Amino acid sequence: MIQSGESVVTAKKEADYVLGTNDEELDRLGLQHRVWRPTVLECWRRAGITFGSRVIDVGAGPGYATVDLAELVGPTGEVFAMERSARFLEFAKKACAARGLTNVRFREADLMKESLGELEYDAAWCRWVASFVSSPEKLIDEIVGALRLGGVAIFHEYIDYRTWRLAPRRPAVESFVEEVMASWRATGGEPDAALNFPMLFRAAGLRIVEANPRVLTVSPRDYAWQWPASFIEINLVRLQELGRVDADWAEAVRREFREAESDPMTLLNTPMFLEIIARRE
Numbered sequence: 001m002i003q004s005g006e007s008v009v010t011a012k013k014e015a016d017y018v019l020g021t022n023d024e025e026l027d028r029l030g031l032q033h034r035v036w037r038p039t040v041l042e043c044w045r046r047a048g049i050t051f052g053s054r055v056i057d058v059g060a061g062p063g064y065a066t067v068d069l070a071e072l073v074g075p076t077g078e079v080f081a082m083e084r085s086a087r088f089l090e091f092a093k094k095a096c097a098a099r100g101l102t103n104v105r106f107r108e109a110d111l112m113k114e115s116l117g118e119l120e121y122d123a124a125w126c127r128w129v130a131s132f133v134s135s136p137e138k139l140i141d142e143i144v145g146a147l148r149l150g151g152v153a154i155f156h157e158y159i160d161y162r163t164w165r166l167a168p169r170r171p172a173v174e175s176f177v178e179e180v181m182a183s184w185r186a187t188g189g190e191p192d193a194a195l196n197f198p199m200l201f202r203a204a205g206l207r208i209v210e211a212n213p214r215v216l217t218v219s220p221r222d223y224a225w226q227w228p229a230s231f232i233e234i235n236l237v238r239l240q241e242l243g244r245v246d247a248d249w250a251e252a253v254r255r256e257f258r259e260a261e262s263d264p265m266t267l268l269n270t271p272m273f274l275e276i277i278a279r280r281e
């Protein structure tokens with residue numbers, strides 16, 4: 001099949017993203033949003049996002065948070081959703097259209113190559129993006145540059161990915177977590193991206209207002225169990241696609257996780273991320 005120059009670039013961009021942009025990943029991001037939605041809404045409230053706010057959704061993905069933000073800020077507010085994946089952005093546009101939301105602006109852009117511009121927005125929301133970019137420094141500089149003075153940057157970004165463990169311990173699942181971290185690093189990312197935030201914030205002129213660790217301990221019966229469970233299922237396939245692991249290795253992880261899941265006494269700690277609210281000074 002012959003593809004136009006533009007569609008070759010789009011296909012490469014989608015394939016390059018370490019987690020992929022297929023339907024399964026799209027659904028998984030929805031589940032992930034539902035698990036963390038109460039925490040997110042409460043965080044946005046404390047950060048001052050309200051009716052009439054102008055908010056940027058940085059690396060918006062399929063727009064699950066975009067929709068919530070657009071409903072929250074209402075018709076006098078505005079949401080600017082920027083995202084690298086054309087596929088995810090298309091899904092976000094349809095989700096907003098289906099809800100009759102007309103206060104969302106979309107932009108397909110790679111933040112490592114392009115600029116957000118000086119937008120004077122009230123707030124920026126950035127979740128699970130910093131681990132996947134080659135320069136978190138540029139990411140933060142772009143966010144700060146797009147805020148008005150006094151505007152807030154809100155992040156949910158991993159700070160200690162290895163907290164993802166089972167009790168009792170399961171060695172194959174622990175090596176899966178190590179492999180996931182290695183795969184992000186191999187594509188220029190850093191799983192524990194938030195460890196560098198204090199230094200980057202100082203350089204960019206952001207003052208931390210609040211920083212809270214977010215980690216859950218769940219059992220197989222909890223709804224939140226489905227978050228890591230779905231990640232394992234989808235990412236085992238992705239790691240094989242990337243040529244990092246073979247089918248036997250993947251099956252051993254799957255088998256061990258199913259064993260853990262069948263024991264109602266099992267506990268699972270989720271990968272820890274940091275919730276940060278910081279103000280542009």
Ligand SMILES: C[S@@+](CC[C@H](N)C(=O)[O-])C[C@H]1O[C@@H](n2cnc3c(N)ncnc32)[C@H](O)[C@@H]1O
Pocket residue numbers: 017019029033058059060061062063064065082083084085088109110111112113126127128129132133
């Ligand atoms: C794990 S997803 C999170 C999506 C969304 N923030 C959420 O919480 O559902 C990471 C997102 O970052 C986007 N992304 C990664 N690198 C990017 C870049 N350089 N510029 C813009 N978006 C990027 C990916 O395409 C993907 O949609």
